Amino acid sequence: MSGVHATRMGEALAEVGLDVRDLPPLETLSSKQRMRVMKTFTESLGVPCVGCHAEEGFTADTKRKRVAKRMYNELVRVLAIDDKERSPVFCDSCHDGTMFILDRREKRKVATYMAEVLVGKLRRVDGRDHDCGTCHEDGPDFRFVTTWKSMPAPEIDRSLPAARVPPDPASYTPTTKACGQDLHLCPLQFWMRERVAPSFAAGDAKDVAVAMDEVAKYSPDASWKWGDLAHGAAEAARRGDLVAARESCQECHVKYKAEWRASHRTRKP
Amino acid sequence: MRALVVLLLTSCVAASGYDPNAKPTTPVPSDEPDTEPLPPTPKAARKKVGDPRVYLDGGHDS
Numbered sequence A: 001m002s003g004v005h006a007t008r009m010g011e012a013l014a015e016v017g018l019d020v021r022d023l024p025p026l027e028t029l030s031s032k033q034r035m036r037v038m039k040t041f042t043e044s045l046g047v048p049c050v051g052c053h054a055e056e057g058f059t060a061d062t063k064r065k066r067v068a069k070r071m072y073n074e075l076v077r078v079l080a081i082d083d084k085e086r087s088p089v090f091c092d093s094c095h096d097g098t099m100f101i102l103d104r105r106e107k108r109k110v111a112t113y114m115a116e117v118l119v120g121k122l123r124r125v126d127g128r129d130h131d132c133g134t135c136h137e138d139g140p141d142f143r144f145v146t147t148w149k150s151m152p153a154p155e156i157d158r159s160l161p162a163a164r165v166p167p168d169p170a171s172y173t174p175t176t177k178a179c180g181q182d183l184h185l186c187p188l189q190f191w192m193r194e195r196v197a198p199s200f201a202a203g204d205a206k207d208v209a210v211a212m213d214e215v216a217k218y219s220p221d222a223s224w225k226w227g228d229l230a231h232g233a234a235e236a237a238r239r240g241d242l243v244a245a246r247e248s249c250q251e252c253h254v255k256y257k258a259e260w261r262a263s264h265r266t267r268k269p
Numbered sequence B: 001m002r003a004l005v006v007l008l009l010t011s012c013v014a015a016s017g018y019d020p021n022a023k024p025t026t027p028v029p030s031d032e033p034d035t036e037p038l039p040p041t042p043k044a045a046r047k048k049v050g051d052p053r054v055y056l057d058g059g060h061d062s
Helices: A010-014 A031-045 A063-076 A091-095 A107-119 A144-149 A187-202 A205-218 A226-238 A242-263 B002-016
Strands: A079-081 A122-124
Touching: A010 A031, A031 A063, A031 A091, A063 A091, A063 A144, A107 A122, A107 A187, A187 A205, A187 A242, A205 A226, A205 A242, A226 A242
Parallel strands: none
Antiparallel strands: A079 A122
């Protein structure tokens, strides 16, 4: 078992009128559609209904229901295989009959797997760049599943503006897959995954501090506050405050990510 | 001799079940009470968000 693959659930979903390439939010499904989708969940993850539902009552909220809903609404609906056909993905594409698919004990191995497979072999259906932010948002939140468990899953309301609006396409052409080589990642993206992500994920504040001091050197423009933010993150990490360190990372991403992508994305760290 | 060593090493690796290309698998964190019923969220407190699919050229179905 390795990698991701196009879903094998397309026909089952089509039987209840669902197009696997354009799935509606979970909360908008009819009861017949919802029952079929639930069955595809159990088949994809290799668990019975009580793998997510509470035995005491199927309508009760549970942590696993929160995760399943958000995985479907916010990831499955957004991703496809990065091939010519843009083959659709569903839960089985990654889970392949197993609920837990990542051994997180070896952080660097997980980071490499995520870069090569979960980023390198997938794309977003909406044309935006697919990177770690698709799942981890732009904190980034390396424990997003734990975060999802801690709060009720939101509902998707298409009349509301998106929480994270992409840069104006007139000033930005997504090229994530074009500027890397083997892993199809831009040099800084690859460096972040290899060097920074595992340290954050492992909670290794000392190593995060070293990495952030190194990031400070990569500012492409002396007028940017990139260096200050990176050193701020390093200082926070040295204090053991990884939450504050992540906030500095996020501030830098919010301020400079779009411009970096537009003008500097092939630059090597 | 070298061929024999390679053969022996290959056999040992194969016998151990190690696959360098395999997706890392995880032990099930069975101690997490992830399927215990949680208190219901009042309808008024339910959060709504915009669609995470935001097409670069406009609407949801473009």
